[in-house]
Amino acid sequence: MTLQQDVAEATTLELDRHVFHSWSAQGALKPLVIAGGSGAEVWDEEGTRLLDFSSQLVNTNIGHTHPKVVAAIQEQAAILPTVAPAHANRTRGLAAERILAVAGEPFSKVFFTNGGADANENAIRLARLATGRDKVLSAYRSYHGNTGAAIVATGDWRRVPNEYSRGHVHFWGPFPYRSEFWSATPEQEAERALRALERIIEAEGPGSIAALLVETVPGTAGVIVPPPGWLAGLRAICDRWGIVLIFDEVMAGFGRTGDWFAFQNPTLNPDGIVPDVITFAKGVNSGYVPAGGVIIPPALAAEFDTRVFPGGLTYSGHPLAMASIVATIDAMREEGIVENARRIGADVLGPALRTLAERHPVIGEVRGLGVFWALDLVEDPATRAPLPAAETARLKAQLVAAGLLPFVQDNRIHVVPPCIVTDEQVARAIAIYDAVLP
Incomplete structure (x- = not known):
């Protein structure tokens, strides 16, 4: 068997065993496989598409595979x-x-x-x-x-x-x-x-x-x-x-x-x-x-x-x-991409997130501007005690299962789509947050 044949027959996760991942305990890792992306979406090897509201590490501002x-x-x-x-x-x-x-x-x-x-x-x-x-x-x-x-x-x-x-x-x-x-x-x-x-x-x-x-x-x-x-x-x-x-x-x-x-x-x-x-x-x-x-x-x-x-x-x-x-x-x-980020934040995403917070007491605060937002999740709105990490991790898994790739840090969901995100994509994402958040 040649090296190429061996590689071709291995799955991505099998190949990933050879990768030492950053900021991680290596033993229990099972990373999400990303096979491709376009604009504000990514997909896995089975073709399951996710809205990328993480922008990976808050960096794909122009979206994926801009021509x-x-x-x-x-x-x-x-x-x-x-x-x-x-x-x-x-x-x-x-x-x-x-x-x-x-x-x-x-x-x-x-x-x-x-x-x-x-x-x-x-x-x-x-x-x-x-x-x-x-x-x-x-x-x-x-x-x-x-x-x-x-x-x-x-x-x-x-x-x-x-x-x-x-x-x-x-x-x-x-x-x-x-x-x-x-x-x-x-x-x-x-x-x-x-x-x-x-x-x-x-x-x-x-x-x-x-x-x-x-x-x-x-x-x-x-x-x-x-x-x-x-x-x-x-x-x-x-x-x-x-x-x-x-x-x-x-x-x-x-x-x-x-x-x-x-x-x-x-x-x-x-x-x-x-x-x-x-x-x-x-x-x-x-x-x-x-x-x-x-x-x-x-x-x-x-x-x-x-x-x-x-x-x-x-x-x-x-x-x-x-x-x-x-x-x-x-x-x-x-393409007016910076202007789009400003408009989306002021007219679409910011107002939608604030409305979301009114329906979900787990959101202690909404803060941000442009396409740079965070939902500060709390156990108790009065004490502002942060939501435990295990609960935040559970919400992250549910968001992925519902079709959205989030950026989750500590007790927060960072809402950080690409600057090219559309009104319709924001509406889809808000519907997913609404369905998942308690």
């Missing part, structure tokens, strides 16, 4: 499938140009990485080198990636077995529904969280802090929309002490909030404040080819005009990834 992006990858593969990052390449330059155009002023350079984790890793490196300081502050309710500094900057449980990087300090960010500050209003929550952060900075020594790294809208931690005053307060704190403000837009960027970047949303950021550095990945090309990066302003880039930046990756600016970025941004512009 323009697929064609761009195929075209680039036939011309130049790989090139060393030291060389200039037109497709890489075009991708950087497209990204800077949607990021706006004052950004002037893009450092390309292979994903969001190493984007945050290199943003931290830039801040430390530019300031000559060491410490990085980040929130407990956060996820920044699974590389050395990024995982320690992360605030959730995954940090604890991986704490090998130095100089990281954590703080509680605002979360009005589950406040650490006994706040009565969102405005009070922002004020108290900012004051607590200032006290941590004073205690740590402002002159020792290189960067403040925050997700503009914390995603995996619960789609925590920041209350009024939070982003402007962060900008003021960083300006006061010369700290580099890094917005992690890996999950929130490229259409997810109904904007190219979440910090550009006028509701989230009415003061129009701009970070010093932006990190991105995921939605920039919907993960069709691994890609991420750091968006850098002129002043920070100039720090390395006469000294070497000690960082790099073999696949930085990989041509296939760059072609997919150019095609994704062009398609999003031509």
Whole structure:
């Protein structure tokens, strides 16, 4: 029997025995088989179709197998499938140009990485080198990636077995529904969280802090929309002490909030404040080819005009990834995909989820914008006690059985369809949530 015959006769799950899966105890795994996808749907090998309201890992913003992006990858593969990052390449330059155009002023350079984790890793490196300081502050309710500094900057449980990087300090960010500050209003929550952060900075020594790294809208931690005053307060704190403000837009960027970047949303950021550095990945090309990066302003880039930046990756600016970025941004512009995400969130998905919450006491809070929402599930609406993990897992299985692929984290269902989702698909999904939720 040849290798090809052996592989052809093995089932996908039999072959999957050879795969070591992330964030998992390996022994009891039986993953869902995904054989194909198109738009906002995926299907298994038997042809059973599921509405993908997970966007996989909240990254297929343009949907599955978008023809323009697929064609761009195929075209680039036939011309130049790989090139060393030291060389200039037109497709890489075009991708950087497209990204800077949607990021706006004052950004002037893009450092390309292979994903969001190493984007945050290199943003931290830039801040430390530019300031000559060491410490990085980040929130407990956060996820920044699974590389050395990024995982320690992360605030959730995954940090604890991986704490090998130095100089990281954590703080509680605002979360009005589950406040650490006994706040009565969102405005009070922002004020108290900012004051607590200032006290941590004073205690740590402002002159020792290189960067403040925050997700503009914390995603995996619960789609925590920041209350009024939070982003402007962060900008003021960083300006006061010369700290580099890094917005992690890996999950929130490229259409997810109904904007190219979440910090550009006028509701989230009415003061129009701009970070010093932006990190991105995921939605920039919907993960069709691994890609991420750091968006850098002129002043920070100039720090390395006469000294070497000690960082790099073999696949930085990989041509296939760059072609997919150019095609994704062009398609999003031509087809009004960012605008669709904004409209869906404001007019269709948001109102439907709030109506759903009125019928299901298990939904303690609905929060989000664009196509970036979370249902905070509770045992008791009065105490807001989180729904136990076993119950949430049961609901996840029922949603899949009913034809919807959800993103479930802790006691939450994250409602995160692709930005190209239609009104009809939202209605189908809402009907499934309605039938499954107690």
